[in-house]
Amino acid sequence: MDSTVATGSEENVWGGGNRPLGASYGKLMMWFFLVSDALTFSGLLAAYGFSRFKFIETWPIADQVFTHVPFVHGNFPMIYVALMTLILIISSVTMVLAVDAGHNMKKNAVIWYMFLTIIGGAIFVGSQAWEWGTFIKGDFGAVETKGGRILQFVNSETGERAAIADFASTIESERVNHEKRNGIWYYDGAELPSYSLNEVVAGFKANRSIVIRTEQILPNIEKLKASDNPKDLAKVARLEKDVANISGEGEKAILTREASESKLNDAVQVVEGANLIQNEYGSRLFADFFFFITGFHGFHVTSGVVINMIIFFNVILGTYEKRGHYEMVEKVGLYWHFVDLVWVFVFTFFYLV
């Protein structure tokens, strides 16, 4: 039954017949791997938590970052990622049904359930690729200050986000992209954004209803006012002077027009979308961790799909039918469920909390 066979030993304790965990070698090793992999993911998520607590007042709000659904226009936070979660859970179910069918030696059922699992995994990876693409492309654009902080734009009349493409004016000028072939050979200039900083600033000046939204998450102003600490009181005075939506605890601070005008003087460049260096949605670390953790998870899903396919073809060829048991299906099943398990945590910490 198991791949390791104790030959010639009597099945007693001193003859190697002791099986304290009651699981085969292969399954134990899979669990060994999964526990260590769980620790890797935990380390990454804990590092994410560290950075988030460090910048707790300026961390991006996930609802304002992931708002798109494929083929549909509009603002739908969370909907698509909830769907992805559902797809992964369902593919986990088809996997466990395949394992169950394997226990009952039903070859055709195993084939069909494995097939559905692979399809589910492929849809999930595709969705994640789409999610990455949307995040990299960005939607409204923003400017970055000297200190690396992000300033986004809001239309103060409608209260909605303003895209730089909508209000930036066009100034005729020559903008040359620095390429490797016409400069220092090892230095490649960053790609130019669609609008230069001057164009954004000119458009901002011409359009009186545009104001700036900063990264700062507003504190409870009443609680701050009641404080004895002079620093807190100074903060209250500063916020009351500059911020338009002062009572909106937990929201990002929207500046008054005057404060916006002076704040824009700090801007040094235009940022569109997110990558490992810049992030129009806020803290750069958010993008870094997003790419690293969901990328590492997506890599796991991809390899899971590949391993599932190998086992799928083995099932079709009748390998396990000849072997007399479907334990391999159970082992890849463990890996597949683990991937689902990790996603449950990634979903919580990136999208919900």
Place this chain on the structure above:
Amino acid sequence: MAHEHKLAIFRGLLKFKSNTQKIWGVLVFLCIVTAVEVVLGIIKPEVLLHNTFLGMKLLNWIFIILTLVKAYYIAWDFMHLRDEKTALRRAIVWTPIFLVAYLVFILLFEADYVYNVYKDGFVTWNF
């Protein structure tokens, strides 16, 4: 493989007739939990946002607890931990829980300290 499956969940409150039936039952339960999470995430009830426990919003506590509930059922029923021997189950579950709790405790405390240094110290970073 004549594995015996334990077919009751919720501490015996809900018993299933076959393993397949139990799998579908767990799926329904996981979908309900996810739906609750998503609905709470969209509505964001004021009560849960403005009250905190141990420095974290109640809403976030709910999300984390529901996540652990989901993780439990995935591990116990999909990964068959419910059917494994107690020793194996404990070795698998408590090792990461202990290490992760320890790491998270240290890192989050340290991060909060760094946050206070940025906030009250003589460091300008928002310019």
